[in-house]
Amino acid sequence: MAVYCIVVYDVDVSRVDRVHKFLRQYLFWIQNSVFEGELTAQEFREVVRGLKSIIDESKDSVVIYVLRDASLIKRSIIGQDKNRFSRII
């Protein structure tokens, strides 16, 4: 059982690199502070736990949009497609 996630984050610049490196272990980088991809329930828990250990929850913000399936969402890109992955799904 997996879900499709879009993760957007707004964290202090001192923690941006750690968040980026952590998320790319699980998800595909889309743009700036946006990642997406499929996660199993176990991976989802790992991502939440990992993010909580990296960010300062009193200052930073991460929003995880969770969908049952990637097919429920359509992606329109204006300007540059910063991620090649988005062309193949």
Added chain:
Amino acid sequence: MAVYCIVVYDVDVSRVDRVHKFLRQYLFWIQNSVFEGELTAQEFREVVRGLKSIIDESKDSVVIYVLRDASLIKRSIIGQDKNRFSRII
């Protein structure tokens, strides 16, 4: 006929304010460079046209995720909820 949109943008700092001000006429600000909300087909076209006129398509990137309905997506927030709107949907 309306759709639910999540708009994420990665644009040069010189254009960030204009993009922000433009999008808040149509959508709710969620975080940093993320907006979301319902758009009619007409509004969707206006948003795309407006963004194209503001950004530099050879450098900037805007991704619009389009869903049939807001109920298809679940939102998990870690840390700060920077937008009060997200608590009421």
